[in-house]
Amino acid sequence: NAGVTQTPKFQVLKTGQSMTLQCAQDMNHNSMYWYRQDPGMGLRLIYYSASEGTTDKGEVPNGYNVSRLNKREFSLRLESAAPSQTSVYFCASSDEPRGSYEQYFGPGTRLTVT
Amino acid sequence: DQQVKQNSPSLSVQEGRISILNCDYTNSMFDYFLWYKKYPAEGPTFLISISSIKDKNEDGRFTVFLNKSAKHLSLHIVPSQPGDSAVYFCAASARYGNKLVFGAGTILRVKS
Numbered sequence: 001n002a003g004v005t006q007t008p009k010f011q012v013l014k015t016g017q018s019m020t021l022q023c024a025q026d027m028n029h030n031s032m033y034w035y036r037q038d039p040g041m042g043l044r045l046i047y048y049s050a051s052e053g054t055t056d057k058g059e060v061p062n063g064y065n066v067s068r069l070n071k072r073e074f075s076l077r078l079e080s081a082a083p084s085q086t087s088v089y090f091c092a093s094s095d096e097p098r099g100s101y102e103q104y105f106g107p108g109t110r111l112t113v114t
Numbered sequence: 115d116q117q118v119k120q121n122s123p124s125l126s127v128q129e130g131r132i133s134i135l136n137c138d139y140t141n142s143m144f145d146y147f148l149w150y151k152k153y154p155a156e157g158p159t160f161l162i163s164i165s166s167i168k169d170k171n172e173d174g175r176f177t178v179f180l181n182k183s184a185k186h187l188s189l190h191i192v193p194s195q196p197g198d199s200a201v202y203f204c205a206a207s208a209r210y211g212n213k214l215v216f217g218a219g220t221i222l223r224v225k226s
Contacts, residue, residue: 004157033213040123042203042216043158058213090157101146101207103214105157 002026004106006091012112013081021076021109023091031094032074033058033103034066036087043090049074081113117141118206120217129226133191137204137217140185144206148214149178149189152201161202162189194224 007022025032030051035043035058045058049068063085065077074093078085088110092103119138127133137147145166150158164171164178164187171178177190191198204217 035216040218042118042120042218044216045213048213092157101214102148102160102163105150105159107155107157 004091004093004104006089006106006109008109009107010110012114013078014114015082017081018077018079019081019111020078021089021091021111022073023075023106024073025091025093025104026072027093027095027104028071029093029095029104030071032068033092033094034064034074034076035090035092036060036085037090037108038087046076046089078111081111083113085111086113087111115140116218117144118204118215118217120202120204120220122220123218124221124223126223126225127194129196129224130193133189133194133198133222133224135189135191135202135204135220135222137187137189138185139187139206141206141208141215142185143208144215146207147178147180147187148205148207149176150203150205150216152203152219158203191222194222196224196226198222199224 004025033048034046044060047066049055052071067075090108091106094103148163149161151161152158162176180187201219203219205214
């Protein structure tokens, strides 16, 4: 049981390049999330998917797109990378039994845009 | 507008003593609160949570206190251990919502 996995672990892009961050979970969770973590700002929600086939914007969606490929996989795409997107990206998943909002996080992808 | 605030960027505590991490929130719709712990180069891991119908929840060395009238919660770690050195994030969620709002985090250093 791997939990939440993310690829790649590290990536360096030039401004204007595109890339897709991959995320998969094996816990049969309904909801999946993409966050970015920047110094002094905690984790900010980029996009989330409450169930297979649905996606919604979070707090900082500009410059990103997502795809909920199936129940297991949720990808984040940067179409034209900008230096402001240099960050650590975390994918998370959750299954919300009544009264619990615990999310399980992957190990993160450290992205640098030059 | 930060809805969840952790005003102390860092905290240093001696091994064996109590660590107290604080968190304030502004949204009165928040009804579920969580603490996450994060080591360098790893994802955050869930530590402990509390529902707004309670004012205290305990799990081993970790206790979370909630003061709804002050919109304040705190995490107590007793006794603190060097392995507790990490970044601690406070998070909150609103009724029927599945989105978490995170604070900026507090770096805890436990000195041996």
